Amino acid sequence: MPGRPDLIFPSRRVVVFVHGCFWHRHPDPDCKLARLPKSRLDFWIPKLEGNRASDERVKAELRGLGWRVFEVWEREAKLEALNDLARRIKKIRPRT
Template sequence: MDTLSARDRSRRMALVRAKDSKPELVVRRLVHRLGYRYRLHRRDLPGTPDLVFPAREKVIFVHGCFWHRHAGCGLARLPKSRLDFWLPKLEGNARRDARNVRALRKLGWRVMIIWECQVRDLERLESRVRRFLDA
């Protein structure tokens, strides 16, 4: 049984960061250390990408595995309670992400998604980011 009131649940959800999350900060530090310069959260682009490389026409999203439904990832498991609330919310997030990626590609942007769980292996992540940005 869920003992939190709707107000308490709302307050907890407000603590979830849309910008400057720990995984995003790790990616930003990595990209900067590699010598790439970027813009943050351009609101004029679909989905407000986390990192934007205007001259390269490339963007990077750093997605939380739970919030964005990373397929096959243990961090993306569904909660045990209130599925009637969580399932439509999380599936809606995934649909919106797909729409934003399509819209960006239609505008000529190349898109990379970095999942929260991928931030743990910095060596592999560095290799992926270099390949994406240098291509």
């Protein structure tokens, strides 16, 4: 399976990735966990942008294979956000 998803639901053709906000560059501008370090930006920016680009390639590959891709961000897995996360997961429906 491309990208080694964290969860795979074969009957629904759904994969789930649980991403760390820092390592995978959570695109939400309000996410404080996704901030860049203050030093060694010449190292960190290419490293983290490379991770994000890899994530996008994997998502495109999986979609091309007929899978739906569901991303859960570290920030969403915090206790206060679990109800919203549960609602998103319950909306996953089998492909028809």
